[in-house]
Amino acid sequence: MKIEYEDTFVKVAGLIGGPDYVRVARALLNNENATDEEIASATGLKIKTVRKALYDLFGRSLISGVRVRDPKRGWFVYRWKAQRDQTDGFIQTQKKKILVRLKQRLEHEETREFYFCGTPTCVTRTFEEAMETFFKCPTCQRPLNRIDNTELKEALRWKINQLEEDIAK
Ligand SMILES: [Zn+2]
Numbered sequence: 001m002k003i004e005y006e007d008t009f010v011k012v013a014g015l016i017g018g019p020d021y022v023r024v025a026r027a028l029l030n031n032e033n034a035t036d037e038e039i040a041s042a043t044g045l046k047i048k049t050v051r052k053a054l055y056d057l058f059g060r061s062l063i064s065g066v067r068v069r070d071p072k073r074g075w076f077v078y079r080w081k082a083q084r085d086q087t088d089g090f091i092q093t094q095k096k097k098i099l100v101r102l103k104q105r106l107e108h109e110e111t112r113e114f115y116f117c118g119t120p121t122c123v124t125r126t127f128e129e130a131m132e133t134f135f136k137c138p139t140c141q142r143p144l145n146r147i148d149n150t151e152l153k154e155a156l157r158w159k160i161n162q163l164e165e166d167i168a169k
Contacts, residue, residue: 007025007029008084008087008088008091009025009028009029009062009082009084009087010022010025010026010029012025012062012087012090012091013025013053013057013062016056016057016060017053017056020043020045020049020053021053021056021057023043023044023045024039024043024045024050024053024054024057025057025082026043027039027042027043028063028080028081028082029082030042032081032082033066033079033080033081034079034080035070035077035078035079035080036050036051036054036077036078036080037077039054039080054078054080058080060090061083061086061090062082062083062086062087062090063080063081063082063083064080064081064083065078065079065080065081066078066079066081092167095163095166095167096167098163099160099163099164099167102156102159102160102163103160105156106153106156106157106160109149109152109153109156110153112126112127113126113127113146113147114126114127114146114147114149115127115129115130115135115144115145115146115147116144116145116147117137117139117140117142117143117144117145118142118145119137119139119140119142121139122137122139122140123139124147125137125144130144
């Protein structure tokens, strides 16, 4: 069986840890119940890198690990397996986190006024900061004008709506 890069489990692993995780995730799908060493030899990654990825994925409940005795050497090893049914749950949780952040951002945009002088290297100021300097940029001395954030708020509302519909599915 050839596993495609587009597999959700592999994609999620990649989002969490980048290319190394992608290789580990692919190896896990290709070889169910693989040990750290088997994954290391299949991916060509260092055992340390493989373990770091495995423990991280395990900590996020995206893989399961079973401790078994290695019949040849006698010591205990872990056999790892992708928890593919957990992938969707993980994605849902991520979406909810993004939704919370977007809502906070919208609230921030709705409740505060921002001022800007128009100079690309200068920073945006709050109403209080702008008032303190009599609506003049303390850096470049140009007047501070209120930023029209209508479009940004619209975009945020649209994105929030999309995400809420997506999560409700
Ligand atoms: Zn300025």
